[in-house]
Structure formats: structure tokens, C-alpha cells
Amino acid sequence: MEWIIDLLRSHSELAIFLTIALGFWIGRFKIGQFSLGTVTSVLLVGVLVGQLDIKVDEPVKSVFFLLFLFAIGYKVGPQFFRGLKKDGLPQMGFAVLMCISCLLVPWILAKIMGYNPGEAAGLLAGSQTISAVIGVAGDTINSLNISDTEKVNYNNIIPVAYAVTYIFGTAGSAWILASIGPKMLGGLKKVKAACKELEAKMGNTEDEQPGFINAFRPVVFRAYKIENEWFGNGKTVDELESYFDANDKRLFVERIRHKGNIINDINPSIILQRDDEVVLSGRREYAIGEENWIGEEVFDPELLNFPAEVLPVMINHKSYSGKALCVIRKEKFMHGVSVRTIKRAGISIPVFPQTIVDQGDTLELVGTKKEVELAAKELGYADRPTNATDMIFVGLGIFLGGIFGALAIHVGGVPISLSTSGGALITGLVFGWIRSKRPTFGYIPEPSLWVLNNVGLNMFIAVVGIAAGPSFIAGFEQVGWSLFIVGAIATTIPLIIGLLLGRYVFKFHPELILGCTAGARTTTAALGAVQDAVESETPALGYTVTYAVGNTLLIIWGVVIVLLT
Template sequence: MANLINSLFPPESVAFSVFVLSLTSAAGLFIGNIKVFKINIGIAGVLFSGILLSYFGLHPNEKILEFTREFGLILFVYAVGTQVGPGFFSSFKKDGVRMNLMATVIIILGVLITVALFKVFKVDMVTAIGMYSGAVTNTPSLAAAQQTIINTPFSGRVNQISVGYALAYPGAIIAIILTMIIIRAFFRKETEADMENISKHQNVSEIENVSVKVENRNLDGVKIEDIPAIDSLGVVISRIWKNGNLSVARCGDVIRLGDVLLAVGTKNNLNEFLKIVGAKSETDLNKLPSKIIHSRVVVSKKNVIGKKLSETSVYSHNVIATRVSRADVEFIISDDYVIQFADNIVLVGDENDVLRAAALLGNSPKDLNHPQLIPVFIGIIVGVFIGSIPFNIPGFSQPLRLGLAGGPLIAAIFFSYIQNIGSVSWYMPPAGNLMIREIGIVLFLSSVGLKSGDSFFQMLISGEGARIVMFSFLISMTPILIVGILMKFRYKTNYLSLCGALAGSMTDPPALAFANSLSHSNASSMSYASVYPWVMFLRIISAQILVITFLG
């Protein structure tokens, strides 16, 4: 097969390289989708298909492989940064601080175990660094290590890192899921209670509405905006029933005893609001015949981005905004709410008024689905520049650079967090982001695999290959098992949240899928997302530090 393919194309030609890269990608994606005991290796299948095709004699042009490897890496980490950027800093709020500290400890323990294996068992450090990246299922750290080793005396062994990664990766997926099962077995009663509690908490935190009858005499003649605790509770009044007439509520409307208000907020906060205002009304304002509608409006006009809703003329159309969805998170609109591109705002009012207000915000899903390419390339330019800046750290023999893995990641996180500069928006449609990310990682892994075939099989059939698999299992399982048991025993962390954080600390989607299968709750996904940005950054930096410290 290899001889036939080689005979069809001129040696070292672009056509041959493109053909082999495409064949590697297609075969690898197929392999990655094969499930064994409901577990698949996913995108890592591309790496293994590249190794196999390389072993059987398909060797594209080396320079082309270097380019596709580096460009694929840039696309991948930039897309990852764009995805995690909006929630990067908010992930350190509330419980996110503890979860991120937990993930940091897991990373440090993994690095220390890798160093211990190098010192005690004399594991080759080049292979050990790849083993570290594979054992934590983190492809960007592999890329960062390969980028950094190029500037060391070991640059000729850059492919050896990917060999360690490939040997470690499959066992790592099993180790993470096995850890979750062990923790559940140790704390069976607690985990069952956790699943019940998280379900109740999720219902409480969801935004809903309730019709409230005004019965507090102290509120007779008070404006809606002056109702005690209405701002602190995060409650919005969208409609008012007064003297048999239903109308859109305004902040300056005066309420009277017997009026009925449609209040929007979380269940707990609405219960507190009921205590202040009166009681739940038998008249459900949502079910009354009326011309008043509520509609979700997508922000797609650039001239409103970065403004407060009150700074636009939306409210002049006799509508009220109650809630907004951003990055799959829904919250009540407050006075300091600033409009961002692709926000999904709920407007309440007469149908014609809502349509006019929606036109001011854009409300064009078609515009959202059209990716803005100029900001993407600006971000990549800035990222490559940042990655090339050297900075000195005391104790290191050479300056540290974020490289093509770290620079674009930092730039993407920054730009996607600030969302826009003037009319230039760094919003990327989810489908577009996914496409760029998948193309990038496929190009990177296929290039890495095609350059590593011979070395992989030489190590696999030797005794060293078995040692690498065993040692990588220690790197994968030991830190998360120790920290997981500690978090459950000492800090009583909810089991579902803990599983999500453990999966996030290893940036492992298959482990997250397993955690999500344990319950209908989104607790695992939320904790995964809260640690993912910080973990991704630390994994990249830690791999570079290992290279500079022991190979620089």
C-alpha cells in the first residue's frame, strides 16, 4: 500500500504531503471514535494513525510537517483561549478558588512525580516530559515542550517527546475514570447524598417567575424601584396588574395594595421577595390574555457593544429587559449590565414595541454565524509576538518564552475576555471556534505522529516501553487520587463537582463525559469549566519549565 502511494506522487511533493496528512487525519478520527467499554481515545486517534502510517513507510516532506505542526498548534491553542477566555477570571470567584487551588496541587504533584521518576528510576528526561503530557491528557503541553526543546542541546530528539506522550495517553483516560470510581466506593453514602443535594440546588438556582400580590401596607404608594431589597435580591418586575389592566412594569410605576406584580429571579430570592411584598397571587399574569409578549433578542449590532443597556434607546420603546444569557449562563439584568456581542436578552412588551427594540440590538442570528476573520488574525499576530518575548526567571539557565503554544493562548484569553475594542469584536461563533480548534489539533497530531513512527515502535517492543506505560499510570492516578480523597474527606466537596474538577485538572473530555453520565445535573461541567482555563495555562508552563530545568 505504501509503495503504491509513493509511486503515484513525486517524492517530497506538496501533493504527497497533503495526501498523507489527510489520510492520517481521516483514519485517526475514525480510530478515535471506536469505543471500547464505552470509552474512546477521541482526537488522540490521529496521533496513533500518524505513527502507524509512518511506520509503514509514508514519510511526507519534513519542512511541510514542521509547518503544519506549528500552524496547527497555533490554531488549536488560539481557539482554546477564545473558548475559555470569557470565563477565565470569573473562574477564581467563590468556590472556583478552592477548585483551582486543588487543580494547582494536582499539577505540582504530577511534576514532582515526573522528576522523581527521572531521578530515582533513571527515566530518560526527554521521554519523561512527553510521558508527563500524555499522562495528564494535555496536548498543548506536549506542543509547548516540543517548542521549547528546539532551543536546547536536545533539539534532535524532539520526536521522542511525542513517543512518551503516545505511550502514556491511553492509560491516562482509564486512570482518571478509575479514580472517580474508587472515590465513589470509599464515600458511597456521601456521594449518594451529594447527588440529591446538587439536584435540589440546581432547581433553586434556576431563574423563574412568580406572580406576587401586594399586601404589605408599607409599600402602598411606593415606586417599584424603591421596593426594599429589590436590587440586592436581583429581582426584576416585568409586568403589573392594576385595576384589571395588565401592562409592562416601569421602575417609576407606583404600586398599590392589591396590585399583582410578575417578579423574575432565582427561587430563593423570589421567596425572600414574597416575604417583603405580600404573597403569591392566585392570578398568574403569564396566563392572562394580553398583547404583551416576551422575546429573546440576540445582540448583533456593533454600535451597542460595550454600552450599558440604559445608554441605548431600547427602553424608549416601552419594553423592559429581564434576563440575559451569555456563554450558556443566564442571569438577571442589573443596572451595571454592559452589552456584549452575541448576548441573548429577554425583552418584555407589546409585540410592535419589542420588534422595534430588537432592531436596535440587531437580532440577526445570521451575523453571529459569520465569523470575523480580521480579529482572529490580529489575535494570532499578537500571540506569536507575545510568545517570542524572552523573560528571565531566577534559577533558570535560559530565558523562558511562552512560544507558539503559550503566546496565542494568552492573546486569545485576553481578547475574548474584553470581548471588543471599539467596533472590533473577538466573539467567535461556537461552531466556528470548534472547527478551527479541531482542524488545528488534527494538523498538529497528524504531523507529530508522522514524525514519530519508528521511535514509537522501537520503544514499544523494548522493556522501556512497558516501564513508561507503568510510570505514566502513576503520574496520572496518584495526584488526583490523593487530592480527590482529601477534598472529599476534609472539605466535604460535592462528589459531582469534584469529578468535574478532577477531569478538568487533566483537561480530559472522556472523563468529563463519564462524570456527566452519573447525573442529569450540570455540576460536573460547571466545575470542569471553572478549572479548565487555569489548568491549561499551568500545564503549558509546567512542561516548558521541565524542559528548561533539566534539558536547558
């Protein structure tokens, strides 16, 4: 055991990876619907490992934190700037007002309780579940004109206050928005009815606008032998597809076997005759059972052996940005192509005919390789999966952000700046928006973005926990259990304010109020709880713009609350 302790002390990098491994493992466990989450688990394990008095070099923490902040900005950048457009301004205004309450409420409570800047920052970080505040506030504290001892004490108390308040910050937010929220908006039954009403307006009915599917409704390719007398002396491909369309089935002819020969190049005028074999593509529920009308389904490996593709496409052509899916569907190039999913700022949104497509959205298209690639060319940029990250883009972005953040103005002799971390967040926003406009460069694959985001943050948190370990228990005794109650109040009041703002000031749809409130607080867990409660995906429509604004402002508040306190 002594050998292991000495090894960890002399090789602090091993202590960090041990903390990450145990923290991610503990973060998997759930008690009912509650989980500590990865970040809190890593922090607490770091505190435990830190009892061994392990010293970690400061640059390690900063490097991972900058990677995390740049990744956050890159991810939400397109939606942040979309909020500046006319149709996004109401949601952006809502998010700004709610974020202000997320700052003022913890700050007022901190002043009442007499908390120091570190305790106030930890209260903000935990009660609003914005872990990045730990780093941003720490950078700001280090720039204050105070003694080194005070800087260390303030920085060490931040993770303690965060850990105490984060539990209710996460679980409480989900409970408030999923249980109390619908009651404040007229009752759960009324909110569910409003969700169904919005879904109906957007075309989510059994008999309207086929061809728009969720991930659990895959596109299939099936072959049938034509036996129905309806075909008589022959019907064209166009007549067959029009027949399907008239019967609310969006199915496409992809391939034909005529007199033993396979026809690959399908055009609307080709004649289909009895005893021909035809491959249809479309939603599973529409394709299955066609043997009851066309004829028997056949197993023809040669006929079905052709390239089909699932292709993510980033929308960046202005002619289709701001258009509803039902409008895009009518374009000639969408023949044979279905939309499986839509992601906005990494969040899946409902795939309804009236869903508006924004620049920077990623649509997952399904169809034959030829048809999908044609649609991708018209809509925007084929975002094919790749392992390569544009590290020139990432490195330059963080470098420029650091320079911008390091610039300071002096007020009363006190230097005020965004710090290098805040600068990395801002350039991440700008670079993410640029990439949505010019997607030929600056690509960060989703797995890489996950690593930059999650590993970057948790590496930072691990180092914070290890550094705070020796003083954590004393710090916990300092803040006491009263901080948990204060944190619960700091979590609850902004959420209530958000619900009231959405209902009486902005007059949003009830489900959008819930989504906007969850987004402004950047609590994805609460969004999932709300969607389960109202049995609808529509709250996600209010989540993305407010999530982008919340992620930006709440992190910056880490600077502000230290200066205010």
C-alpha cells in the first residue's frame, strides 16, 4: 500500500486517471431515478484520492478546462447566434432574463448568509448545475488583489459548496419541472393536451405527411412480386407511387426485375407489369403488408443487393434554412429519401412535417446512395463520419480565445477580464457558428466532441477534487448543512421565475415553457423528465436556443459573482 501511495504521489497523472475511472464507474449507479452523475462522482473520488496529499501541476487542469469550454461553445454556437434572429428573440430574451435570476438569487442568498467569493461561486455552480463555474470563478479569484492564502482558501471551498448544492440542483430541477411545472401551467392533463395540439399542428398524425420518422421507425427496403390485377396492362412507376401517396403511404420504387433483368436506373415513366419484381423503400409500417395488395414478398438477394446509405447532412444552404420539413419533402431531389432524425446543438428534436429546419441543423437522411447524396448536395454538406478532428481549428480557436480573455480593464485598480477560460468559450461560440456557415473545415466528429466535452471537464474536476482533498472536510464543516438548504432555495426560485415568465410575460405554449426553462438552466436531465411526464418530445423545441444562451451566460456568471461578492 505504501508503494502505491508513493507511486501516486510521484506520478500524479496516475492519480488523475484512477479518479476518472472510479468516478465514471460510480456515476453509472442509480437509486430510482437519481444518480450522482459523472461530474459529482469524479469530484468526490478526487477528494478521496486527494487525502493522500498528491500535488498536480496547475497547467494540467487549465489545458483540459480550455478544451472543455471550447467544445461547449463550438457545440452551441449556431443556436446562440440563431437566437439573435427575429424568430429566436423571444426565446433568447426569456433565457437572458432567467439566467439573470440564476445569478441574482444565489448572489442575494450568499450576501444574506455572509458567504465569501468561493462559497458564493460554489453555490452558483452547484445550485444551477453549471460545473464550468468552478474553473471560471477560480481564474477570477486568482486575479483578485488579495493574499495568496485567501486565494487558496477561496478556491478550495468552491468544490465543497458545489458538491453540497449539486445534488438538489440536479434531482430537484428534474422534479420541479416535471411535477410542479405542469401544475403551475394548468395541470398535467392540460399540458399533455397542449402537447398533442402542437403535435397535430406540426403534422404528427397517423394520416398526415407520411415519410417523416423517428429513430425507432427505421426505413426498410422490401421486394414484392407484382400479382394484383390493378396493374392490368401496366402501370408506370409514377402511377404506383402516386397511388401510395394518395393512400397516405410514402413509398418509393427503388429497383425492378423485369423478365429476369434488373433495372437500376428508375424513372417515373418505366412500365410495371404483372410478374415483375419491385423493391419498395419507406417506413417499416407502410412497407410491411404490401403483399396483401401488390403480391407476395420475395427473397431476392441479387435484387436487394444495392447500396443504401444513412447520411448525416448539415443544413447550410440559405434556401432551405427556415423551411418546414413538409416543404423540403416536396422538392424533386427528396424523391426516395426519408428524414430519420434531426439534431440541433446536439439535441434531438421532433421530426414532424411542420418542424422548421435551421442552418446548422443535422438531418439524418435514409435512402439509396445515389438519392441520398443528391439530396445532401442540395441541402447542404454531407457530414460523413470520420475520425479526423481539425486540430488546427481547435488549437487556433483556443489560442485566440485565450488572448481575448486575457485582455483586462482596470476598475478601481482591480483587473476585470473574462480570463483565458471565458475567452475560449467565446471563440468556441464564434468558431462553431463559422463552421455552420462554412462546413468544409473545422470538423470535430461527435465522438471527439464528446471526449473534449466530457473528458475535458472531468479531468479538470478530478484535479480540482485532488487539490481540494486535504481541506475538503474542514471546508465542509465550514459551510455546514445549512448550505444544502440554501442551495435548494437557489435552485427552486429561478425555475419558478422561469415558469412564470414563460406563462405570463412571453405567453409560450406550456410545453415550450418547460423546454425553455430546462434549456436556460442547461439541465438535460430535467428535459428528459419533462418529456416523460408530458409524453411528448415537443418540449425539446424550446430547449436548444435557451440551452445555448444558458451555457454561455451561466459560465460567465462565474466571473460576475466573484466580483460582486
